[in-house]
Amino acid sequence: MKTRVFGFFICMCVMMCGVFTSCKEKPMGVDEIYKNDASGVVLIMNRFYYTINIGGSVLYFTGVGEDGSLTNLTDNLAEITRNSAVAFGTGFFISRDGNILTNRHVVRPEIDKDVIRRALGNQIVKIRSLFAAMRDAAEEQYSEAYYQGLYSDVDNSEQLEELRENMEEYDRNVAMLENIDLSEIRITASSQVGIAYNGDQVSSARDFSACTVTRVSGIDDVDLALIRLNSKKTPKGCYIFHFASGTKGKRTLLETYWQRMRRDYKGRKLKAGTQLCMIGFNHGPQLAQTYRGLKSQITEGSLLQDPDEYRLMYSIPVLHGSSGSPVLNMYGDVVGVNFAKLQGTTSFNFGIPLKRIKEFLGME
Known part of the structure; x- marks a missing residue:
């Protein structure tokens, strides 16, 4: 009896090995990857502005113009909120x-604070010159009013007092501007982030689902951030991306076990020439808008050199708006996050490799 049971067990093992061998995963085509994964990619809209704190006084702006001036410079919070700058990118559910x-x-959005200080310095010079000119004009008006009252019966004492107060105010403003220490100003960014899904009809910021920025990398060459839907729940039907390592990558224990049993580790190894693809919103909503709502794009290319732990370089074409897109192997797993391009070409672009992603997410 024991011999029969043992023989049955061996037969079952052989059969299971055969099942796993026959189920060994194979690379997919880009159409299959897109069909399977695209629902997990989102268009990100960021409405933002910057705040300058100068010794307790607050100014707002949205960037630096071509002439070097600060755009939409104001001290009115409601005004800057209405005129916030807008940037688009891509993200994906994990x-x-x-x-x-x-x-x-x-x-x-990063901004060069030294550039801002120079721009603000130029702005201060212009404002100071304006106050000085207004002070000179007030002084001239004061002289005219003074002599007019001196040689006539006109009582212009109230006018003279008002002009004197104006001149004193202009003098205080000029002195304040001359004493500003630009090295001590603080510049911070304020963002309002939302996402839209494949198939969404969007026409304004109200059509984007609100998110909160929960984590931002503090390492210069790790351009990663984590945001979270305020609902704290991924909508049903949205694909959850997984990573091309043997770790769980947000899978369930059963999913992880099944993937490990059928995983083609050799086919997943990255090297120069490895075929890759990317799903993203190139050029933001401009290219994504269709009569059937937003549609992301899938682009493909290959690794141009053997990768290291700092970056991937590939030939996948990208445009502004594709920042944050998942870079995928032909099994549909994330191997990197797109973050930069070589200026002047669309054929040499860069991604953050898996090791850095996992470190950022606390998976290593």
């Missing part, structure tokens, strides 16, 4: 509780 991975520069 968990069922609404977590979305993207680039840091998509949700926290």
Whole structure:
């Protein structure tokens, strides 16, 4: 009896090995990857502005113009909120509780603070010159009013007092501007982030689902950020992306076991020439808008050199708006996050590799 049971067990093992061998995964075509994964990619809209704190005084602006001046410079919060700058990027779901991975520069647009200080310095010089000119004009008006009252019966004492107060105010403003220490000003960014899905009809910011920025990388060359839907729940039907390593990558234990049994590790190894693809919103909503709502694009290329732990370089074409897109192997797993391009060409572009992604997410 024991011999029969043992023989039956061996037969079952052989059969299971055969099943797993026959079920060994194979690379997919880009159409299959897009059909399977595209629902998990989202268009990110970031409405943002910058705040300058100068010794307790607050100014707002949205960027630096071609002439070097600060655009939409104001001290009115309601005004800057209405005139916020807008940037678009791409992100993708990595968990069922609404977590979305993207680039840091998509949700926290970087700005050169030295450039801002120079621009503000130029602005201060212009404002100071304006106050000085207004002070000179007030002084001239004061002289005219003074002599007019001196040689006539006109009582212009109230006018003289008002002009004197104006001149004193202009003098205080000029002195204040001369004493500003630009090295001590603080510049911060404020962002309002939302997402839209494949198939959504969007015409305004109200059509984007609100998100919160929950984590931003503090390492210069790790351009990653994590945002989360305020609902804290990934909508039903949205694909959850997985990573091309043997770790769970937000899979369930059963999913992880099944994937490990049938995983083609050799086919997944990245090297120069490895075929890759990317799903993203190139050029933001401009290219994505269709009569059937937003549609992301899938582009393909190959690794141009053997990767290291700092970056991937590939020939996948990209445009502005594709920042934060998942870079996928032909099994549909994430191998990187698109973050930069070589200026002047669309054929040499860069992604953040898996090791850095996992470190950022605390998976290593």
